[in-house]
Amino acid sequence: MDVGDFVKIKMENTMYCGTLMPSINEDTIVVKMKSGYNVGLKKTKIKSIEILKPENSSNFQPLTSSNNEFKPLNLEKNPNLKNISILSTGGTVASRVDYKTGAVHPAFTANDLIRAVPELLDIANIKGRAILNILSENMLPKYWVMTAEAIKEEIENGAEGIVITHGTDTMHYTAAALSFMVESEVPIILVGAQRSSDRPSSDAALNIISAVMAATEPIKGVYVVMHGEIDDTICNLHEGVKVRKLHSSRRDAFKSVNNTPVAKINPFTKEITYLREIKPQNSSKIKKVSINKKLEEKIALIKVYPGIDSEILKFYVDKGYKAIVLEGTGLGHTPETFFSGIDYANKNNVLVLMSTQTINGRVNMNIYSNGRELQSLGVLPCEDILSEVLFVKIMHLLGNYDLKDAKKLICKNRVGEINESINLKY
């Protein structure tokens, strides 16, 4: 058997058909399935292997500039359509599979996307611009700043909507960062894909079409657009500060938390159905944009768990960290054994903020004695702000304000990160 062979592998209860890939270790065989996904199979559990048709990988020709002869793009502007800029940052939505190794690499540029989804040109005048080429697990605060700068330039140069193609791993962190950093009258839509665009099961095209549709709407603010269901039916428009990746691989991995999505987008009928009211744009100020690039990067995010070492707080305080976001248990609790570390942080003027690891629901530190004691040690309960959003918000606040003012502003709703209408009863 060679890498590239098309094989049928029988296991105890199941069978896998796919292309043989290079192994990760000697105990495992890796097979690329028709879905495009790799499966690692333990050799000890394999009953039989059969070679069906050697070197059969011709179904999966990646669509990239390097192996396709493209005509140069000649995009004439349609005066009846809005001008949308697509900024590419990398990620699966703009990636291709290396069929030698089976690995996925970010590759497409924004112009490649237009070539792959020419339908976009019926929705808007599209301008493509590559600003980064990374997988989103490598996203860093400095790249948020680069992205904000590019958004500003595009809006000032006439973009009436922005689409940012982004890896899904940290798309919700970037959406939160841009929510706090960019002030404009233009919709800024982050979009990703869970399957790369050269795969038969890719969600990239529908997501991008839906994102461009959203970008032509008369709304403002930062949003995420992704599949709303497993199948190719609708996409959801999520608020950038109320969304989280909640599945590692499903196409409908992104869910609005503590609120409904803003709208459902049907990329087939081109209809957008709003589920609630949102801020309309002031179209007379469409070219007005300001960005705030100051971020305090010495912020830690800590998930709390039984037996967690209290000295972890001392570690961060002694390293000069300015604030620590806790993902507490339940309504916002930590073990009593963690109190000494919190006290140390408080005495050293390091802000300790509380969110919850239950993801859904609101922090309430007035109900149990534990929450009350934490508050007396200086911990601030932060409503229903998602921990990831809280982490980004305090970076932004401490980049712009002193500790005292940041404390006052952290629980003040800024861009929708706090849903004040959530019933406290449930």
Added chain:
Amino acid sequence: MDVGDFVKIKMENTMYCGTLMPSINEDTIVVKMKSGYNVGLKKTKIKSIEILKPENSSNFQPLTSSNNEFKPLNLEKNPNLKNISILSTGGTVASRVDYKTGAVHPAFTANDLIRAVPELLDIANIKGRAILNILSENMLPKYWVMTAEAIKEEIENGAEGIVITHGTDTMHYTAAALSFMVESEVPIILVGAQRSSDRPSSDAALNIISAVMAATEPIKGVYVVMHGEIDDTICNLHEGVKVRKLHSSRRDAFKSVNNTPVAKINPFTKEITYLREIKPQNSSKIKKVSINKKLEEKIALIKVYPGIDSEILKFYVDKGYKAIVLEGTGLGHTPETFFSGIDYANKNNVLVLMSTQTINGRVNMNIYSNGRELQSLGVLPCEDILSEVLFVKIMHLLGNYDLKDAKKLICKNRVGEINESINLKY
């Protein structure tokens, strides 16, 4: 206005009626609502306050041994019913509200529970035993051991089912710990409540009735029983290693992850509907029980995020930690900037395990270059094991095996913590 007054407070858009509680700080007024929950109201947002009826808190008389004259329990055994032991550890399910301060304190003993829910005596012969009296955010590995010891004693003394009343904050951690520590033919049911039992909206009684029902079933293993819906309709029976608290306050906060619940329990009709097959008990070995109390406590759990400090790994390695569980992004990734810390851990024989912060779905570190590189640095991808369960599992494994064997066993399904049937496509 005095603490205890019944007030009507008008805000900009809403109105609150409830009992005035002591304030947390000078900017806030705290009101205990009819639901039993406290609401903190910013003084600056209050339009008007009206005192309706002073000192009106008579609806909420807590039911505790201290203020109620109980007859001693005289429980005659019904030979047609099974013998169930209820072990109380504290938490909301067995708590009362201090109406001076509005705080909730763990208070009820198992016998108090029987007095509060006498219906239990129609389902089983109940024996109550208080083993701890803590809020579950203070749960520690040593208390898991105490609980396992009490379970063993009860089973050896004739208990045919065990119910453990537990705070909800960390109930899923304890359920996982007991899953790995206790081997028996008896159902072990953890149960909690999101509202204390002296409140009109309490879920305690229905949850406990459902838990005792489950404890009389001919099944084995560790489970969690909690409300399946917001309303008082059904409870769900969740596998102890496939469940997570996913809302800070809702009564249906616990959800099975990467699997359905095991069964739906109707506490009104006394019907249990199984949704899938589970291990039946061997009733001839019902008194056979063994517990494994060895836990390696030097285990850390770290959530990964953009810009996370790589030195956090060095901190744990240098403190003698034996393993680190990462909650990576997406399919199990970390920033490249985190690789140096992982390399340091690996070179110092500290095991680094990968789970995902998306909660749902499976880790797959063969798809992207980042995952492959992490594996080459020694990180082990841990299937669809929940991070909290992985944390407990490696405590258990390193308490009993050397590093080499623990590595081999970590991805071997033991008690249902790995769902091998999850389709990798989604």
